[in-house]
Amino acid sequence: MESRFKEAEFATWVGIIVNGLLALMKGVIGWLSGSRALIADAAHSASDVAGSIAVLAGLRTAKKPPDADHPYGHGKAENVATIIVAILLIVVGVEIAISSTKVFVGEMPSAPKGIALVAIIASIIIKEVLFQYKYRLAKKINSSALLAEAWHHRSDALSSIAAFIGVFGAMVGQHFNYPILVYLDPVAGLIVSLIVIKIGFSLAKESSSIMMEQVLDPEKTKPFIRTVSKIEGVKRIDELLARTHGHYIVVDIKVGVDPNLSVEEGHRISKRVKKALLANHNHIKRVFVHINPYQTEGDLNRQERIN
Known part of the structure; x- marks a missing residue:
């Protein structure tokens, strides 16, 4: 039992450190390159950090033994952490959607600079590695909180793919003088938001069923x-x-x-x-x-x- 929590906590700390560095990198490069999709992606990575901290707190509570007030144990602390991660995903998704939508009612945006593509490619690779690592570990130790965190990483990888398409399309549009393609960057940000919101709702629904004492099939x-x-x-x-x-x-x-x-x-x-x-x-x-x-x-x- 103790080794289970040690593995989960180590994986969570890896997520906190890596996501923190990724959020900083994508935020700075997104601002320098003028990419809304990359800035949205940076916000997603930042929410991963907050989610990982919630998961860490949940894991530390869940490993406590049963006591007089909690005769069934503290296992549901992991589900509480999962719901927190899900809510963070939904909030971030809505904020990304609002930010991306505002572009369509303002001036035509300019295409991001090429450095944005480098940051996005690095993010896709790193986040997919994190997903595979945490997904396999979550299945091995049966941790809903770690599984939620793994899917948070996968959603970040998917959002980075959408951001890549948007940034690349916007750059191509500006280079070949197709102004309409410049809007691919904010469109990508909007797609990212929908992906993030959907995953958030799915995680919240599953953990809420457990919190409501739903019995197994x-x-x-x-x-x-x-x-x-x-x-x-x-x-x-x-x-x-x-x-x-x-x-x-x-x-x-x-x-x-x-x-x-x-x-x-x-x-x-x-x-x-x-x-x-x-x-x-x-x-x-x-x-x-x-x-x-x-x-x-x-x-x-x-x-x-x-x-």
């Missing part, structure tokens, strides 16, 4: 049911609810056992259920077992008639 809980069904003494699984709690899964299960068993024997069966789920499914970290007296359909019908 029945198809995903079938392996858990198969595990419990094999346990001696379990007559029937009355109910199994599993939900994601940050990077791990919490399971609430009700099992039917022989009603003539002693309390101690029923307790032993519940311990076997818990142990089997924890041992056979790595993502499950908390299990709560409720023992019910097993009754056949005939028993239930007779009891209903008596009542």
Whole structure:
């Protein structure tokens, strides 16, 4: 568990440092070259820094052990961090859209200088490397916050591609005297904003479902049911609810056992259920077992008639 958080924190610090340098580079070159698309891209990278700081805080909270106030643990701190990153993406996307749209109602912009292309190409390569690194690590350690940060990097790479097309098109338009092509730079900024907003909404939607205690799809809980069904003494699984709690899964299960068993024997069966789920499914970290007296359909019908 400790190594999981160390890997995630190291990856987050890498993101903070690299994004900070990228934002500074793109901002300065965007201003010197007169590229709105590159300035928008710099703002996107700056939001990555803020998002990474939120992720770092979330990871440090999530690794705390369960306590009296948080008996299920602090895993959802990662989901809170994910939502913060998503909101940052949406805000930055809207700001980029507003900035790019203003160009169409003002004077015709001038094409950016060639140095803008160098900065954009460097950004595309670096951000894609960061995405691949964090995406693979997020899948390996099952971290929603790190996955959100990875997609933040991918959105930055995509926005840089759009910025490249815009800047290159604007330069070509000015060189060959096609003024309309100069508008490709702000159009690229607008495309960037839509990409950023869409990714932000997707991340927010997924994490919000987890925060609202949405249970896992029945198809995903079938392996858990198969595990419990094999346990001696379990007559029937009355109910199994599993939900994601940050990077791990919490399971609430009700099992039917022989009603003539002693309390101690029923307790032993519940311990076997818990142990089997924890041992056979790595993502499950908390299990709560409720023992019910097993009754056949005939028993239930007779009891209903008596009542």
